[in-house]
Structure formats: C-alpha cells, structure tokens
Amino acid sequence: xxxxxxxxxxxxxxxxxxxxxxxxxxxxxxxxxxxxxxxxxxxxxxxxxxxxxxxxxxxxxxxxxxxxxxxxxxxxxxxxxxxxxxxxxxxxxxxxxxxxxxxxxxxxxxxxxxxxxxxxxxxxxxxxxxxxxxxxxxxxxxxxxxxxxxxxxxxxxxxxxxxxxxxxxxxxxxxxxxxxxxxxxxxxxxxxxxxxxxxxxxxxxxxxxxxxxxxxxxxxxxxxxxxxxxxxxxxxxxxxxxxxxx
Amino acid sequence: xxxxxxxxxxxxxxxxxxxxxxxxxxxxxxxxxxxxxxxxxxxxxxxxxxxxxxxxxxxxxxxxxxxxxxxxxxxxxxxxxxxxxxxxxxxxxxxxxxxxxxxxxxxxxxxxxxxxxxxxxxxxxxxxxxxxxxxxxxxxxxxxxxxxxxxxxxxxxxxxxxxxxxxxxxxxxxxxxxxxxxxxxxxxxxxxxxxxxxxxxxxxxxxxxxxxxxxxxxxxxxxxxxxxxxxxxxxxxxxxxxxxxxxxxxxxxxxxxxxxxxxxxxxxxxxxxxxxxxxxxxxxxxxxxxxxxxxxxxxxxxxxxxxxxxxxxxxxxxxxxxxxx
Ligand SMILES: Cc1cc2nc3c(=O)[nH]c(=O)nc-3n(C[C@H](O)[C@H](O)[C@H](O)COP(=O)(O)OP(=O)(O)OC[C@H]3O[C@@H](n4cnc5c(N)ncnc54)[C@H](O)[C@@H]3O)c2cc1C
Numbered sequence: 255x256x257x258x259x260x261x262x263x264x265x266x267x268x269x270x271x272x273x274x275x276x277x278x279x280x281x282x283x284x285x286x287x288x289x290x291x292x293x294x295x296x297x298x299x300x301x302x303x304x305x306x307x308x309x310x311x312x313x314x315x316x317x318x319x320x321x322x323x324x325x326x327x328x329x330x331x332x333x334x335x336x337x338x339x340x341x342x343x344x345x346x347x348x349x350x351x352x353x354x355x356x357x358x359x360x361x362x363x364x365x366x367x368x369x370x371x372x373x374x375x376x377x378x379x380x381x382x383x384x385x386x387x388x389x390x391x392x393x394x395x396x397x398x399x400x401x402x403x404x405x406x407x408x409x410x411x412x413x414x415x416x417x418x419x420x421x422x423x424x425x426x427x428x429x430x431x432x433x434x435x436x437x438x439x440x441x442x443x444x445x446x447x448x449x450x451x452x453x454x455x456x457x458x459x460x461x462x463x464x465x466x467x468x469x470x471x472x473x474x475x476x477x478x479x480x481x482x483x484x485x486x487x488x489x490x491x492x493x494x495x496x497x498x499x500x
Numbered sequence: 501x502x503x504x505x506x507x508x509x510x511x512x513x514x515x516x517x518x519x520x521x522x523x524x525x526x527x528x529x530x531x532x533x534x535x536x537x538x539x540x541x542x543x544x545x546x547x548x549x550x551x552x553x554x555x556x557x558x559x560x561x562x563x564x565x566x567x568x569x570x571x572x573x574x575x576x577x578x579x580x581x582x583x584x585x586x587x588x589x590x591x592x593x594x595x596x597x598x599x600x601x602x603x604x605x606x607x608x609x610x611x612x613x614x615x616x617x618x619x620x621x622x623x624x625x626x627x628x629x630x631x632x633x634x635x636x637x638x639x640x641x642x643x644x645x646x647x648x649x650x651x652x653x654x655x656x657x658x659x660x661x662x663x664x665x666x667x668x669x670x671x672x673x674x675x676x677x678x679x680x681x682x683x684x685x686x687x688x689x690x691x692x693x694x695x696x697x698x699x700x701x702x703x704x705x706x707x708x709x710x711x712x713x714x715x716x717x718x719x720x721x722x723x724x725x726x727x728x729x730x731x732x733x734x735x736x737x738x739x740x741x742x743x744x745x746x747x748x749x750x751x752x753x754x755x756x757x758x759x760x761x762x763x764x765x766x767x768x769x770x771x772x773x774x775x776x777x778x779x780x781x782x783x784x785x786x787x788x789x790x791x792x793x794x795x796x797x798x799x800x801x802x803x804x805x806x807x808x809x810x811x812x813x814x815x816x817x818x819x820x821x822x823x824x825x
Contacts, residue, residue, distance in 0.1 A: 268774050381605025381606045385605070385609035396749065414694055416750075419690065463614040463615065466644070467646055469641055469643050471642070472641070475801075476802075481805050483806060486807065486816055487815050489803060
C-alpha cells in the first residue's frame with residue numbers, strides 16, 4: 255500500500271498576521287513556519303497504517319526551497335521519502351494539479367491531506383485532486399481504517415452527525431481530529447531523516463483560476479465592557495437591549 | 501446566463517446557511533442583470549423551497565429521487581452540474597459547509613471554473629472583473645480574490661450575509677430529475693449517524709455557549725447546557741475539553757476544530773488561546789466569563805465578567821429564563 259501525504263507549510267498558529275506595506279502580499283518577516291496542523295493528522299495516521307499493514311508513506315509539498323525544513327520534519331516523524339514540487343503554490347487549483355500529477359505517476363493507493371490549510375483556509379484541494387484523478391474524495395474524515403487490502407472504512411463529519419463510508423483503493427481523504435494523536439519527531443527520527451530521499455521535481459504547467467489582489471485585517475473591537483459578577487444577571491439585559499443579540 | 505444556488509435541507513427545512521447563500525446569489529444576479537435559480541436535492545419540504553422567493557430566488561429545481569436522501573457526492577454533483585447546464589449558470593453559489601466543500605471543489609474542476617470558499621462579502625463586479633472577499637489566516641485577515649474563469653463558484657461563509665426577506669414572494673418549484681444510474685451511488689455511505697441535539701446545529705446556531713477547562717469536569721456541564729437551553733443556543737467547547745473526552749469532538753471549536761461565526765458567543769472558563777480564538781473570532785458579539793482578570797480572552801471580548809463560573813453562570817441562567825422569548 256502506497257500512501258501519499260500532502261503537507262503545506264503555514265505560519266505557526268501563534269503568528270501575528272501582517273501584510274506588506276501595499277497590502278498586496280503576506281509579510282513573512284519574523285514568522286515561523288510549521289507543518290499545517292491538519293496535515294499532521296494525515297501524516298501520523300498514514301504512518302500508523304503503514305506500521306499496521308506495511309507499505310510506504312511519501313510526503314509531498316508544493317513549495318519553494320524554504321519548505322524543506324518542514325519536509326525533513328515529516329521524514330523525522332516517520333515518512334519514508336519526500337517529494338517537493340518546486341513552485342510557489344499559486345492557488346488551490348494549481349496545487350491540486352501538481353498533487354494529481356505526482357499521485358498518478360507514483361500510482362499511490364491513498365492520498366491524504368489535512369482538511370484545510372490554516373493560512374488560506376481553502377478547504378478545496380482534496381475534492382479537486384479527487385476530481386482530477388476521477389476517484390472518491392472523503393472529506394472531512396476523522397477515522398480511517400483498512401478493512402482488508404483493498405477496502406478502507408472512513409468516518410466523516412457532516413453537519414449534525416457523521417457518515418460511515420467504505421471505499422475501494424485508490425481514494426483521497428482529508429483528515430481532521432480526532433483521527434489520531436499527531437506524533438512529534440524523536441531523536442532517532444531526526445537522525446534518520448537526514449539520509450531519507452527528498453526528490454525535487456519541477457511543476458507541470460497549468461493555469462490558475464484565481465488571483466489574490468490585496469489583503470486586509472478585520473476592524474478592531476471597540477473594547478470590552480465589564481459587568482460586575484455580583485450583578486451578573488445584568489449581562490443578559492445588556493445583551494438584549496444594547497447588543498441586541500437575544 | 502443565470503445564477504444558480506445550491507440549497508441544503510436539514511430536517512425538511514432549508515438550512516439557514518442556504519438562505520444566506522440564496523440571498524447572496526440573488527444579489528449577484530441582480531448586479532449581473534439576470535435571475536437567480538436554486539437547485540435542491542433530497543428531503544426538503546416544497547413549502548420551504550417555495551419560500552426561497554423571499555430571498556430573491558425565482559425558480560427551484562427540486563430533485564427528490566429517494567436515493568438522494570443521504571449525501572452521495574457523485575450523484576449530487578451530477579444533479580447540480582445538470583441544473584447548471586440547463587440554466588446556463590455562470591455563477592454558482594453554495595454555503596461553506598462540509599457538503600458544500602465536498603461538492604464545490606469537484607464541481608469547480610468539472611466545470612472548469614474559479615472557486616472561492618469562505619466568502620464574506622458580495623462581489624465587486626466591474627466589466628469582466630469579478631472580485632470576492634474571503635476570510636483567510638483563520639479569521640485574522642481577509643483577502644480580495646479575482647475569479648478569472650468564465651464560470652465562478654462561491655462558497656459563502658455562514659452568518660456573514662444578511663438574509664433578504666421579501667415576504668409574500670414565492671419561488672416556482674419544479675421537479676427535476678437527472679436519470680442517475682446505480683454507479684452514481686457506488687460510494688454511498690453505509691450508515692449515517694445523527695447526533696442527539698435539541699434541534700440547534702452548532703454550525704448553524706445564532707447563539708453558542710462554550711465551556712473550557714475552567715469548568716473542571718464533565719459533571720459540571722449542566723451549567724453550559726442549562727444556559728444554552730435558556731437562550732436557545734448550541735453548545736461548544738475548547739480543545740482540551742474534547743481531548744479529555746469531557747465532551748464530543750464535534751463540539752470542539754478553534755484552529756483545529758470547527759470555525760463558527762454566531763451572533764453571540766459566550767465563553768465560560770476558556771483562557772482565549774490564539775488557537776481557540778481562530779475558530780470563534782468572527783462571532784459578532786463575544787462574552788467572556790473567567791475568574792482571571794488577566795485571561796487573554798478579555799482582549800477579544802465585547803462583554804466580560806471576572807468571576808467564578810460556578811457562581812456567575814447560575815445567575816445568568818436565572819436571568820435568561822426570566823426573558824420573554
Ligand atoms: C497547533 C495547535 C492547535 C490548537 N487548536 C485548538 C483549537 O482548535 N481549539 C482550542 O480551544 N484550543 C486549541 N489549541 C489549544 C490552545 O492553545 C489552548 O491550550 C486551549 O484553547 C486552552 O483551553 P481552555 O481555555 O479550555 O483551558 P485553559 O487554558 O486551561 O484555561 C482555563 C481557563 O479557565 C479559567 N478558570 C478556571 N477556573 C475557573 C472558574 N471557576 N470560573 C471561571 N473561570 C475559570 C482560567 O482562569 C483559565 O483562563 C491548539 C493548540 C495548538 C498548539
């Protein structure tokens with residue numbers, strides 16, 4: 255069983271988000287980049303499946319050279335090898351095309367990724383990859399097990415409940431908690447990651463469908479109005495008469 | 501040319517998020533000088549579909565093939581793609597739900613269109629240029645995005661678009677059938693399990709009452725539940741609360757949980773870590789109840805009470821019960 259895990263490189267969850275002075279681009283200055291937290295669920299679950307059933311786990315990132323630190327981290331967590339498609343990830347469709355191409359060339363059985371990236375919050379690459387490959391995309395999944403060598407059982411979230419799906423390989427799935435407990439690299443993993451293969455490939459040529467023109471930040475809140483704990487019930491009156499939300 | 505809105509049902513009614521999508525779609529149609537139609541699939545009451553007229557929808561194509569009661573991506577896709585072709589839809593609007601995301605992303609590829617998800621404002625249209633605003637960086641920013649393909653797909657973020665209410669106007673509901681084959685249902689779910697709720701879906705709720713580690717343990721959740729009940733709210737929790745199984749994971753909001761944007765979010769015993777805020781920061785009004793006056797959540801709050809939840813919340817429940825609603 256060959257599993258491909260797609261990871262994106264995103265600002266650490268505690269980052270302050272700023273833009274360049276013309277508001278045309280994200281300002282990377284002083285920002286630390288991490289593996290997208292949702293992708294960590296996909297990665298760890300892939301490694302667990304490999305440990306249970308055998309096979310291999312490859313990680314894929316569409317990004318420029320500065321993402322290699324996090325690709326190495328994924329190798330340290332337990333992936334066997336890595337592929338970096340050497341391109342700026344211009345938009346979701348562009349990235350989906352690259353992933354679909356690599357997945358097809360490598361004849362992967364399962365293509366896993368997080369449900370969305372915490373920077374662009376697109377929530378769309380999984381479906382696009384599924385469509386490009388003509389295979390199911392189960393999204394967002396919070397449980398993934400193999401029933402036998404060719405069939406997986408997934409549980410996915412729907413608003414108000416869950417669905418249980420059984421699907422034949424190959425398929426795409428997007429991961430969310432509580433699929434597994436994401437692993438962190440250990441010393442041995444960090445040592446072995448250095449010698450694991452990280453292949454850099456050039457992108458396939460494809461169009462983009464969207465163009466980011468500018469960024470803005472939400473308006474600042476007007477400040478907090480405190481209510482005395484002894485008079486807590488007054489809050490309900492304020493919510494009705496002043497905030498008008500009750 | 502027209503605008504097509506995909507409408508989702510829940511318990512036979514049209515979801516509130518779909519009313520928002522319909523309102524969005526009809527305003528786009530107006531700006532483009534055309535009509536907004538809708539497509540509905542599965543079990544939705546015809547009266548509820550006809551009522552979409554109030555959101556500016558002129559006609560609803562309704563496919564109620566029995567096999568469509570549960571969400572099956574391939575079958576749903578075919579229905580929507582066929583409706584889009586029949587109505588020559590150039591703009592397709594839906595809600596940014598799990599179903600919407602699963603469909604929109606595939607449909608964008610199938611129709612060779614541009615997709616924007618998490619959209620928070622009506623588009624700016626001038627000549628051929630069509631620009632939407634979408635939420636990025638987990639609620640910390642917005643981006644303006646040009647949709648450059650001929651066909652445009654827009655997933656509207658919940659509770660960001662005001663619902664139009666042109667009372668008395670009804671939409672024509674037309675049966676629509678697609679000639680689906682069994683193969684389209686090959687990936688149908690084995691089983692669908694719906695949670696017990698008091699009828700308020702967390703993702704759709706206008707008011708959410710949420711508890712954190714400050715509540716000490718699951719045995720104290722009656723405080724959250726009773727306040728929620730008195731306000732007609734849904735319940736949510738912070739990540740450590742669901743990690744410790746005090747509450748189900750489906751209630752976990754934040755960066756790695758679900759993102760909500762209710763009118764009112766009441767946080768009880770939650771410190772306000774940046775990853776928690778990422779899931780709730782677009783709530784319109786935020787109330788924080790915390791015994792620590794230095795809790796970071798107060799910086800993001802509109803109203804706050806410094807105090808012990810075990811003393812404060814019972815007073816709130818009492819006051820909420822006394823409201824005439
Ligand atoms: C990558 C990553 C992703 C994450 N994703 C999420 C996420 O999606 N959602 C999320 O919630 N967290 C997330 N976290 C965790 C987050 O950083 C915080 O640890 C978490 O939100 C804290 O939960 P809490 O506020 O319930 O608990 P605590 O931080 O322990 O806060 C408890 C609060 O309760 C108050 N309190 C205690 N007793 C009382 C009382 N009697 N009355 C009133 N107040 C009281 C305390 O003053 C304190 O402020 C993530 C972390 C990381 C690193």
